[in-house]
Amino acid sequence: xxxxxxxxxxxxxxxxxxxxxxxxxxxxxxxxxxxxxxxxxxxxxxxxxxxxxxxxxxxxxxxxxxxxxxxxxxxxxxxxxxxxxxxxxxxxxxxxxxxxxxxxxxxxxxxxxxxxxxxxxxxxxxxxxxxxxxxxxxxxxxxxxxxxxxxxxxxxxxxxxxxxxxxxxxxxxxxxxxxxxxxxxxxxxxxxxxxxxxxxxxxxxxxxxxxxxxxxxxxxxxxxxxxxxxxxxxxxxxxxxxxxxxxxxxxxxxxxxxxxxxxxxxxxxxxxxxxxxxxxxxxxxxxxxxxxxxxxxxxxxxxxxxxxxxxxxxxxxxxxxxxxxxxxxxxxxxxxxxxxxxx
Amino acid sequence: xxxxxxxxxxxxxxxxxxxxxxxxxxxxxxxxxxxxxxxxxxxxxxxxxxxxxxxxxxxxxxxxxxxxxxxxxxxxxxxxxxxxxxxxxxxxxxxxxxxxxxxxxxxxxxxxxxxxxxxx
Numbered sequence: 001x002x003x004x005x006x007x008x009x010x011x012x013x014x015x016x017x018x019x020x021x022x023x024x025x026x027x028x029x030x031x032x033x034x035x036x037x038x039x040x041x042x043x044x045x046x047x048x049x050x051x052x053x054x055x056x057x058x059x060x061x062x063x064x065x066x067x068x069x070x071x072x073x074x075x076x077x078x079x080x081x082x083x084x085x086x087x088x089x090x091x092x093x094x095x096x097x098x099x100x101x102x103x104x105x106x107x108x109x110x111x112x113x114x115x116x117x118x119x120x121x122x123x124x125x126x127x128x129x130x131x132x133x134x135x136x137x138x139x140x141x142x143x144x145x146x147x148x149x150x151x152x153x154x155x156x157x158x159x160x161x162x163x164x165x166x167x168x169x170x171x172x173x174x175x176x177x178x179x180x181x182x183x184x185x186x187x188x189x190x191x192x193x194x195x196x197x198x199x200x201x202x203x204x205x206x207x208x209x210x211x212x213x214x215x216x217x218x219x220x221x222x223x224x225x226x227x228x229x230x231x232x233x234x235x236x237x238x239x240x241x242x243x244x245x246x247x248x249x250x251x252x253x254x255x256x257x258x259x260x261x262x263x264x265x266x267x268x269x270x271x272x273x274x275x276x277x278x279x280x281x282x283x284x285x286x287x288x289x290x291x292x293x294x295x296x297x298x299x300x301x302x303x304x305x306x307x308x309x310x311x312x313x314x315x316x317x318x319x320x321x322x323x324x325x326x327x328x329x330x331x332x333x334x335x336x337x338x339x340x341x342x343x
Numbered sequence: 344x345x346x347x348x349x350x351x352x353x354x355x356x357x358x359x360x361x362x363x364x365x366x367x368x369x370x371x372x373x374x375x376x377x378x379x380x381x382x383x384x385x386x387x388x389x390x391x392x393x394x395x396x397x398x399x400x401x402x403x404x405x406x407x408x409x410x411x412x413x414x415x416x417x418x419x420x421x422x423x424x425x426x427x428x429x430x431x432x433x434x435x436x437x438x439x440x441x442x443x444x445x446x447x448x449x450x451x452x453x454x455x456x457x458x459x460x461x462x463x
Contacts, residue, residue: 004376009379199376266380290402319398
């Protein structure tokens with residue numbers, strides 16, 4: 001996946017206002033099956049996979065015993081005892097090993113790495129339904145957000161069609177056999193769907209405040225600190241990281257990820273956040289960019305909780321200068337209701 | 344690629360005009376992608392050839408700007424504050440970055456030599 005095809009700003013705008021497609025085949029897919037699979041996954045991740053209906057998907061962090069984050073992933077329930085986990089490419093090998101170690105304590109859990117055989121094309125934007133509908137043999141509008149059809153077809157080839165994505169827009173993700181990916185991509189391209197690169201993928205997800213592993217989530221940043229409390233299910237019984245997360249919750253979070261609007265430069269990952277323009281370093285920018293939609297510099301930063309309330313005036317050190325930054329509510333961008341399934 | 348004959352160039356892809364105006368080349372703006380912020384020098388600052396005088400930020404990266412020559416900054420392009428995209432749209436015209444008084448020195452090449460450098 002290149003950084004850009006025709007320019008990050010044009011690609012970003014295409015997804016916000018029309019439709020674009022991402023070749024995200026680098027994402028890794030693990031099939032987890034067997035009679036023990038539902039309970040195993042409930043123990044492995046913080047969300048509640050066993051409560052999914054067949055044909056439904058969820059987003060979940062996966063934690064270490066100390067509450068730090070191993071990865072964030074999507075879980076698709078293909079059958080009562082068969083799931084797909086879609087994990088970050090950078091964590092492909094480490095996630096596989098992590099799950100293998102956890103599975104040693106479980107009976108009736110089979111795992112298969114299907115990444116090499118699976119390609120993933122994400123089609124995102126308000127026009128994605130209109131573009132894909134004629135290429136599918138089923139009514140795509142009937143697929144609700146975070147639902148999918150596993151035995152569908154797209155552009156004449158077998159596909160798992162899911163209403164998921166990573167842009168803050170309505171859209172679909174098409175899982176197809178690796179050897180079919182090129183023909184699907186070509187068909188979409190001929191229908192005017194603009195290819196989108198990594199650069200716009202990052203600005204789109206940042207505006208929508210979707211976390212990126214290694215930035216807003218890491219071994220040192222828990223899902224609670226990242227603002228992902230809705231994806232941690234306390235009522236389901238034990239899971240890896242539960243005790244540490246419960247302690248964080250009970251003691252109150254010392255720090256959390258918050259949004260910043262920055263004036264006078266672009267704040268990028270790793271830049272120090274200061275307690276005002278002459279102030280001490282208090283945190284770090286985890287992701288930052290120019291926002292093509294808002295036309296200003298935005299960032300996410302890990303801040304002490306008492307300095308993370310909207311309206312707080314802070315600063316970011318950009319090279320040798322301290323520039324003003326204000327804490328704002330997130331997401332920075334939220335799509336309108338029109339024609340969109342709700343998340 | 345546009346490389347005007349009447350300008351001088353540096354290895355770092357800045358151009359210098361006879362009037363002391365300085366900007367980045369067409370090649371540079373193309374390589375950077377969409378410019379979204381330009382950090383300008385203060386008027387009155389005295390620069391030596393090769394000094395870093397500012398930064399051009401695209402969506403994905405920040406690139407230092409090196410002064411092609413020495414002199415005192417007498418003007419910066421006020422339009423870039425609201426319209427950094429001028430650097431992409433018109434790098435030798437309305438996308439100029441700063442102007443030096445009495446420019447002197449520096450390791451400069453003519454248009455033909457710069458064209459060879461960028462393989463145009």
